[in-house]
Amino acid sequence: MTGQSDIAVPRRRGSMGRRLGAGYLFVAPNLAAVAVFMLFPLGFSLYMSFQKWDLFTPPEFVGLQNFRTLFTADPLFLIALRNTVVFTVGTVAPTVLISLVVAGVLNRQVKGIGIFRTIVFLPLAVSAVVMAVVWQFVFNTDNGLLNIMLGWVGIGPIPWLIEPHWAMFSLCVVSVWKSVPFATVVLLAAMQGIPGELYEAARIDGAGEVRRFFSITVPLLRGALMFVVVISIINAFQAFDLVYVLTGGNGGPETATYVLGIMLFQNAFGFLQFGYASALAWLMFAILLTLTAVQLLLARRSRLED
Amino acid sequence: MGERVIKAGMLRAGVVYLALIGIAWCALFPILWALSGSLKKENEVGVPTLLPAHPQWSNYREVFALMPFWRMFFNTVVYAGCVTAGQVFFCSLAGYAFARLPFRGRETLFVLYLGTLMVPLTVTVIPQFILMRLVGWTDTPWAMIVPGLFGTAFGTYLMRQFFRTLPAELEEAAILDGCSPWQVYWRILLPHIRPAIMVLAVLTWVNVWNDFLWPLVMIEHKSIATLTLGLVWLQGEYVARWPVLMAASMLILVPLVIIYAVAQRSFVRGIAMSGFGG
Numbered sequence: 001m002t003g004q005s006d007i008a009v010p011r012r013r014g015s016m017g018r019r020l021g022a023g024y025l026f027v028a029p030n031l032a033a034v035a036v037f038m039l040f041p042l043g044f045s046l047y048m049s050f051q052k053w054d055l056f057t058p059p060e061f062v063g064l065q066n067f068r069t070l071f072t073a074d075p076l077f078l079i080a081l082r083n084t085v086v087f088t089v090g091t092v093a094p095t096v097l098i099s100l101v102v103a104g105v106l107n108r109q110v111k112g113i114g115i116f117r118t119i120v121f122l123p124l125a126v127s128a129v130v131m132a133v134v135w136q137f138v139f140n141t142d143n144g145l146l147n148i149m150l151g152w153v154g155i156g157p158i159p160w161l162i163e164p165h166w167a168m169f170s171l172c173v174v175s176v177w178k179s180v181p182f183a184t185v186v187l188l189a190a191m192q193g194i195p196g197e198l199y200e201a202a203r204i205d206g207a208g209e210v211r212r213f214f215s216i217t218v219p220l221l222r223g224a225l226m227f228v229v230v231i232s233i234i235n236a237f238q239a240f241d242l243v244y245v246l247t248g249g250n251g252g253p254e255t256a257t258y259v260l261g262i263m264l265f266q267n268a269f270g271f272l273q274f275g276y277a278s279a280l281a282w283l284m285f286a287i288l289l290t291l292t293a294v295q296l297l298l299a300r301r302s303r304l305e306d
Numbered sequence: 307m308g309e310r311v312i313k314a315g316m317l318r319a320g321v322v323y324l325a326l327i328g329i330a331w332c333a334l335f336p337i338l339w340a341l342s343g344s345l346k347k348e349n350e351v352g353v354p355t356l357l358p359a360h361p362q363w364s365n366y367r368e369v370f371a372l373m374p375f376w377r378m379f380f381n382t383v384v385y386a387g388c389v390t391a392g393q394v395f396f397c398s399l400a401g402y403a404f405a406r407l408p409f410r411g412r413e414t415l416f417v418l419y420l421g422t423l424m425v426p427l428t429v430t431v432i433p434q435f436i437l438m439r440l441v442g443w444t445d446t447p448w449a450m451i452v453p454g455l456f457g458t459a460f461g462t463y464l465m466r467q468f469f470r471t472l473p474a475e476l477e478e479a480a481i482l483d484g485c486s487p488w489q490v491y492w493r494i495l496l497p498h499i500r501p502a503i504m505v506l507a508v509l510t511w512v513n514v515w516n517d518f519l520w521p522l523v524m525i526e527h528k529s530i531a532t533l534t535l536g537l538v539w540l541q542g543e544y545v546a547r548w549p550v551l552m553a554a555s556m557l558i559l560v561p562l563v564i565i566y567a568v569a570q571r572s573f574v575r576g577i578a579m580s581g582f583g584g
Contacts, residue, residue: 019407019408019481019487020407020408020409020410022403022407022486022487022488023403023407023408023409023412023487024403024409026399026400026402026403026407026487026491027399027400027403027404027415029396029399029400029456029457030396030397030400030419030456030457030458030459030462031415031419032456033396033453033455033456033457034419034422034459036437037430037434037437037453038422038425038430039422040433040437041429041430041432041433041434041437042425042429042430042433044433044436044437045429045430045432045433048432048433055436055439102329105322105325105326105329106326106329108322108326110319110322110323110326113326116326116329116330118567118570119330119333119334120329120330120333121570121574121577122333122334122337122563122566123333124566124573124574124577125512125562125563125565125566125573126337126516126559126562127515127516127518127534127558127562128516128518129516129518129534129537129538130516130534130537130555130558130559131336133537133541133551133552133555134336134337134339134340134552134555135336136541137339137340137343137351137548137551137552138336138339138340140546140548142352143351143352143548145335145339145354148352148354149354177332177333177336181333182577185574185577185578186578189578234426238426238427238428240518240519241518241519244518244522244538245518245538245541261428264428264432265519268431268432268435269435269523274432274436277432278432278433281428281429281431281432282429284426284428284429285425285426285428285429288426289424292424
């Protein structure tokens with residue numbers, strides 16, 4: 001745009017100027033959308049966390065009151081935090097272990113492996129809502145598949161979704177089932193990047209299959225593993241869809257599956273305490289950022305130690 | 307000796323196939339069990355057979371009677387279609403600019419834009435809801451379409467990666483011929499990044515199709531609801547009517563399974579990259 005009025009500048013500068021203006025123009029819609037739907041909400045949410053607001057009466061500034069209530073006056077917060085930690089660990093640890101093995105098996109170059117990969121990755125396309133409804137059917141106490149199969153080996157019906165301590169376990173099972181394919185995709189992609197000569201050399205040195213897996217594959221996958229752990233923690237920590245549909249919007253039975261995502265939704269859209277819910281949201285955000293930063297630091301340190 | 311090696315090899319292949327079948331079964335059995343349940347009579351859902359003797363197709367007919375399935379199907383297709391088209395267009399345009407067009411502050415802007423991936427939905431859902439209420443879009447299709455229309459940081463990142471792999475000669479020749487940046491993007495480069503478009507389109511479509519929290523917060527009326535919302539309402543109304551619930555689940559699943567079967571490669575590739583943004 002700038003070059004066009006300048007006669008002394010050769011034609012190419014003109015096209016350069018056009019390209020310069022076009023750059024801003026082409027990224028403008030995306031940046032505008034991010035400003036409106038992300039940055040403004042982010043700031044507004046922080047503002048709300050210091051207010052008491054039900055949307056119908058004017059907001060009232062309450063300082064740190066919302067945060068103080070979370071930590072000292074609301075017993076449900078500690079329950080939700082504890083449940084979320086249990087759920088996160090109960091999802092991420094099995095997911096990483098299982099997907100490591102699954103990726104290892106899917107990495108074998110055998111006939112028909114493509115079909116197996118297709119089947120194993122299928123849950124990626126399935127919505128959490130549909131899966132929760134389907135798993136309710138599997139977990140059903142009276143005539144669910146799991147209890148039928150357990151009945152064959154003489155184990156009595158287990159109240160999977162009804163008994164509080166079983167409910168959290170069941171929730172983790174479904175969550176693991178849903179997260180393994182993603183972790184497997186990432187780990188498998190990383191495994192396929194490991195040069196075959198390394199295995200060749202180890203085989204010549206007499207290392208067995210299992211040995212090769214643990215002393216070549218796993219160490220070389222450290223970056224991908226770290227990545228999977230971070231993403232899985234971030235996702236599990238904010239779990240909502242699955243919990244809401246599998247065990248209900250109140251995080252029942254009792255408070256067994258009352259996680260932070262449910263607490264947030266309930267306080268905002270159930271009790272209309274938008275200030276309080278925003279404070280909770282920012283607290284979750286802060287915890288997630290801290291966790292991610294710690295993991296990245298740990299990853300860097302272990303890299304430096306090598 | 308050779309025979310022993312072959313035998314050991316066959317044994318090992320056998321073990322691998324056994325493991326593969328076990329893993330595939332774990333991934334598939336809930337879906338198969340649901341499919342089978344959708345064809346059973348209400349009093350035979352506890353019978354452990356995968357193939358019911360008399361498939362009850364009437365369960366599917368009942369779904370159409372109990373919920374406005376096709377209306378919700380249409381809504382979901384419209385939302386997914388609009389958002390996908392918008393994503394592909396705006397992300398590829400911005401991805402092209404970030405990859406190829408020189409402008410001041412380009413790299414800084416890109417890194418900052420990418421940084422917004424760190425912001426979780428948890429923090430933005432409440433203020434976004436209030437924003438929608440402010441403009442009067444709650445319980446309207448606009449709320450389902452507009453926020454996702456103008457691209458995302460992940461989509462732009464994905465497109466930028468693909469644009470960077472294209473050789474510079476492609477556009478240099480076009481620029482010398484006097485093509486404007488728009489013409490370079492639209493006529494010359496866009497046809498070359500069809501695989502990237504496919505990846506982003508499939509990923510976006512599946513995400514919108516499966517979205518739940520946003521429609522749950524935004525929509526109250528059945529006439530503009532999505533399928534996931536419809537399923538949850540059905541589940542709330544007809545507790546433990548398993549055959550009907552499973553039939554409805556299968557109906558929502560089938561379009562996705564078809565897309566997955568057709569575009570599996572693009573989809574899985576996108577997932578491998580999407581982990582980057584959570």
